[in-house]
Amino acid sequence: CNLNCFFCHNEGQVNPRQPPGNDISKVPVPMQAPDTMDALPVSTPARDMIGEYPADVRFEYLRSVIEAYYELGGLSVNLTGGEPLLYNRLFELLDGIRKPEGRRLYLNSNVRSAQRLLKRPVHPKIDCIYASLHTLNEETHTRHLGLGSAAQIRRNILALRDHGYAILLNFSLGPHNADDFTEVLRFAAEHGLDLKVIALIRHDTSAQFYRGDWVDPVVLQSALVANQARLESRTAALGGLKEFYRLPRSKVIVKNIALGRMHTAFCDGCSARASCGEGIYGLRTGVDAVWKPCLLRKDAYAIDPEMERVLRLGRDGENETRTPEFDRAALRKQILKHIAAMVGPPAERLFIRGAPL
Template identity: 30%
Template sequence: MTLIDIPTPGFPGAGADFARRGGQLRVSFTARCQLGCWFCHNEGEVPPRITHHNRAVQPRPRVMTPGDYLTAINTMTAAGIRRVFFTGGEPLLSPAARPVLEGIPAHRPDEYTTTLITNGLTLTRDLPWLAATTLDRIKVSLHYFSDASIATIAEGKTGDIDKIKAGIEAAIDAIPTVELNLLLQELNAHEVMDIIGYARHLGIGLQIIELVGTDHNAGLGGGKVPSGDIAAHLRSIATDEQVVTSGTGQGRRVFTVPGARGPMTIEVIDASLGRHHTGQCGTCPARSRCVEGFWALRLDSAGTLAPCLLRTDLRLDVTPHTGDPAAFLSAVSAHLDAFTEGTLQ
């Protein structure tokens, strides 16, 4: 096992501290999703599970246009953000998804990368146009390996595991990189080895994530399962293991294991390896239950940008600035500087 601290490139000017920590921009197209997974925190928005149970409780209205999104993304990548993730809810349900993804300009991976995170239910439908975009990666959230487990984890919502698998397998031939992510929990513990085997069979990367507890999922569904036993299994078949403790969020174990296409990577996010915080976290009342630390900027469909999952009171309204890239970058930079210095009010 090798303990490493991987440096991440910085850049001068706005948001330098964020990029130096390996920060990412998470762009949420919609709060809606076909599923209602019990654990979903929806990145600070009302989770679909709650809306499915009570239609009177709705997420904030969508105000961001495709042009607004593209202004934000192009401005922040030009300023040095290296990783852009497109999320939801389920992002492919949003009418903004296609025009935004089709509008991302050609770019080199050393400039920045773009990743779509999806539940995979509509991949077979959407792949023809997705394949024509500059998207670098699709990451499919595969927290189940049977229709029965989908219904259990999504609280009765139906899903088609065969359709999801068909989308994953078709995407391998259409998108430069396809990966899976798996949220480890009691309700899918019996299928984790199946999902690991599936990833190895396809020869695609897998990230295994420990459960993030929030106000939305406390006391619900299946509880948290430590990743130690999974790490021990991977260690028994791995040709290499590295422990990465730099960058943002929690540390992770990176295993190189044999796959159908040769050596492949399985990552295990492990809270026991520590986390990374910044100035605002020093006096944060939510720190005792924070498991991510300084992780990502989240731009949502309601037009707010947040540097933290648990503190929705720290959101910045960017809608007054989406028509002016310079004003947008100035506002975001000032907000981020205050967050990293611990002076954000």
């Protein structure tokens, strides 16, 4: 990634193949956003995690998993990272995905490398860019996000919107940027951009994770009202209760886990239950081929056996000269297995309230 956000939960997803206790600490990256991951330092945590898998295998795994999920009737996929715009083969991946009508594909990005999108026509597979805008304050940006500038990100967001992409602003709320929310809200209102607010999602139970106390999104209500945001509806949803506000030209979604997040049988006996900052939400995987049902449940991470099968073929010399092929039925089975474990029996699903400890 070409930012260094202290709260990034994706970089907190430790690869279980690494030795226990191995610290995935972040490393400095160039101030100018590189075009691809090749321009990053030789060794970064993300690159070390994927080094065991040949590039073609990683690529085909991503494409195959996305298509397998769509084949099951899955409605939406989020491409995230790290920073997806640094993925060398991003556009090849997008071009190659068979995306049925009515399915959605979202790109989660900090948009520092927006030029990769701006120098070509709008890609038809990208339904919306979830653009991270955690502050417009340069001091906050430098101290807590580390690289580049808030002004650059703001310019890139508007350029992508003007280029033709649908944009949803993402604001991750914490003690470091709670005072910056009003400025971000006004930016969204001024430019007719939709905005989504979530509290920081912890990936560990460290007392220092939030860099202060957890911030309840209810503190934003006065700013919303003062800026003509009108509450239209509330709905219980995976990842936290959602409140939908209407601005004159756009909308604001506030997701608040303190008002309700889903726990299921999957959560029974979890030592981090009281610290949970997300609840049952989404099934994650990536170029590491590790299924991650919950960020706090490292014990539930599982390497996809289909990746292990393909790698064995390669080691045995059976897959050296052709594109690796993943068994779609096997991938669909893995997806259903992990989702079934996450959602559990209906009678044991409940929305719990209260701030994470």
